[in-house]
Amino acid sequence: MASVESLNGHDHETTFVVAFDGSLQEVEAREEYPSIKVGYLQIAGVAVDLPAFFAARTGPFIDPRRLAKASQSQIINAALPSANIPARDGGTVTENWRREVFETFSRQGVDDFGTGTISLLDAIYYLHGSPEVRADTITVGVCPYKTEDDCSAKFIEVPPEGTSCPTCGRVVWPTDVLRTHEEFDEEGSNLTPLTRLMNSAERLLCVAYLTGFAKTAPSLLSRIAFVTDGPLAFFGTTAKLKSQMISFLSHLNNMLLQRGMPPPLLVGIEKSGLFVDHAHAVTKAIPAGYLVNLDELYIRQRVKRKTSKGLYGVDEFYGRRFFFKTTSGNTLVVTVPRISGQPYGDSPGCDSLDEYPTLRPILRLLDRIETRLYPDAVIPIALAHSAAALPLGTGSDVLQILAKDLITLSAGGRDSS
Ligand SMILES: [Zn+2]
Secondary structure (H helix, E strand, O other), X not given: OEEHHHOOOOOOOOOEEEEEEEEEEEEEEEXXXXXXXXXXXXXXXEEEEHHHHHXXXXXXXXXXXXHHHOEEEEEEEEEEEOOOOOOOOOOOHHHHHHHHHHHHHHHOEEOOOOOOOEXXXXXXXXXXXXXXXXOOOXXXXXXXXXXXXXXXXXXXXXXXXXXXXXXXXXXXXXXXXXXXXXXXXXXXXXXXXXXXXXXXXXXXXXXXXXXXXXXXXXXXXXXEEEEEEOOOEOOHHHOOHHHHHHHHHHHHHHHHHHOOOOOOEEEEEEOOOHHHHHHHHHHHHOOOOEEEEOOHHHXXXXXXXXXXXXXXXXXXXXXXXXXXXXXXXXEEEEEEOOOOOOOOOOOOOOOOHHHOOOHHHHHHHHHHHEEOOOOOEEHHHHHHHHHHOOOOHHHHHHHHHHHHHHHHHHHHHHHHO
């Protein structure tokens, strides 16, 4: 345990917070057998001007109109074909899903920088290169037709427009690197691949912002905090992107260091899950203004009691987890990237607080922007959360109507081809 004030680290003058959140829903467009499902995703990046935000705060209250003026959102949304929607060109349901994922990622992204849109697909290529130079191709580890057609092709180099598999000759999209098709169910629910997509899109949107600032106004980067909903990690089929993210961030920090600027502040905040439950259970033992550095042994013995294979977090995390108790008594579960290198595993020094020089400015900032309106949340995340929210309840009728339209379009396209 350590007090925030005892930490070494830069003193940032943070003037902007960009927060990311997403939501998803799967809607049944036809209930009778075989049921037809459509998945919806909405991702929001919300930029909050901190001086304007603090001006909107009077005592414990916030003037919503002034708060709205202090923030700006970038919304990404997608309707994705789920169960039983075949492709317009007669392809399979899985092929339809893969192509829609590719098209969504190609079309949508950030257009705030006056350099044209930096799409989620562009972000994948910057992630595999550096903030300054994007990779020309990325490697898709196994052919997407491995299971279906027994194609044995491995390590396929894919340019942004896609390519043909050198072995089976069928199309490989760059977004196949996310491998969501491996968990896709042609006839059932697809909440798992939708969740993977949503989480990757949130993190890639952050990469798009980091790239946009690095290209147009690098000096601003040191004055912005990027807050992601959930841990700084890529899970399941998308886990390979973790290593790319560590190297991308290391490039970015080096680039700034050469110009004498501190690294940008990046943090993930968890709203639910095993670690949030545990943080609540031990909150009495943490003094306000202190953080707990969760080491391997603690996680193994106290949080995740099941013995898991291998070292915790090594495959997924590009940040390290900490518990932090704010001065008003909220306990936050945060992940923060290491200055360079792996935050977990046998990488020397990964458990030393000195390797996380952004911790102090991040925690001091979170202390200022937390809110009692939502437990364990900070205002920018709450704003991103409402910006990303899909219509619920009676509102989901809208999604059903949209879903029916999508299917009619798809069927119409098929008839005419
Ligand atoms: Zn193939």
